[in-house]
Amino acid sequence: MAKALFIDTSRCIACRGCQTACKEWHGLPAVPTRQRGTHQNPPDLNPFNYKLVRFTEAKTAGKVEWLFFPDQCHHCLEPSCKGTAESFAPEAIVVDKKTGAVVYTEKTANLTAAQCKEIQQSCPYDIPRRNDKTGILTKCDMCIDRIRADLAPICVKTCGTGAMNFGERDAMLAMAHHRLGAVKVSHPKAQLVDPEDVRVIYLVTNPEPALKKQGKQAVESYSRRELLGGLVSPFRRMAG
Ligand code: SF4
Ligand code: SF4
Known part of the structure; x- marks a missing residue:
């Protein structure tokens, strides 16, 4: 649910x-x-x-x-961050089917800095942050492992x-x-x-x-x- x-x-x-x-x-x-x-x-x-x-x-x-x-x-119902990532890396950001949690995967490391910036700018609440060393895009995952x-x-x-x-x-x-x-x-x-x-x-x-x-x-x-x-x-x- x-x-x-x-x-x-x-x-x-x-x-x-x-x-x-x-x-x-x-x-x-x-x-x-x-x-x-x-x-x-x-x-x-x-x-x-x-x-x-x-x-x-x-x-x-x-x-x-x-x-x-x-x-x-x-954890938007229609996450604009995922919508933006869709065109260049559809699997980098996923929505967990059971809970609806919006989860960033390690595949975000394959995105360019410009693509990450585009994703960041699409978030209406200014949430995602990029680890400049690893290239990974980060944010809360709703503790999906705990759920x-x-x-x-x-x-x-x-x-x-x-x-x-x-x-x-x-x-x-x-x-x-x-x-x-x-x-x-x-x-x-x-x-x-x-x-x-x-x-x-x-x-x-x-x-x-x-x-x-x-x-x-x-x-x-x-x-x-x-x-x-x-x-x-x-x-x-x-x-x-
Ligand atoms: S990062 Fe922003 S757009 Fe993406 S789910 Fe969270 S609040 Fe919504
Ligand atoms: S843990 Fe403390 S800071 Fe966090 S929401 Fe509860 S009262 Fe506020």
Whole structure:
């Protein structure tokens, strides 16, 4: 059955347990880093960090808010990264039939730097990163090895606050809409991010600043939807 994650950022306390557990499960090495005046560390996704908790400060009605966003691949239902790879390397990116997870294979190493760039630029959420040494294109694989062994993705297993959830897609969608109703009482701007288009459904309390650092296209996409409101296709609208 098709799987999904529901990430409720209103419950995220930015402990970064998910980020660290992801590195450990995938055997990814540490990345040299330094203090940059923010708790967001490393500063961006990279070939050794498939998951990154983003920190954003926002001012709402005179009050400063600290927004946490555990960023990762959204496992799109119709992944534009795979669509782009289709013409030059159809087997480099695969969609797992059982779960719907979008998985990058080692065959991405055969792609040229220009082809990788094309794939990267096609992602609306600015997710894939290229390892320039090996040529491999990287991102979250939904812990497909764990799912096949009837285990939840390691980020979900690690999260102690209920921010990370995993299960059948219908159940995750229902949970997301239920939580949205509750969260909207205290955060009227709360939204689900593209719930009909993805297998990783985010609930954000303050969408524009929360998504800003996730990628230019994501913000433009969000702003466009805000402007067009009901005129856009229901498949591209945020719920809420
Ligand atoms: S979020 Fe980007 S990398 Fe992930 S499946 Fe969608 S298009 Fe591909
Ligand atoms: S483990 Fe949970 S609470 Fe901690 S940063 Fe990740 S999503 Fe947030």
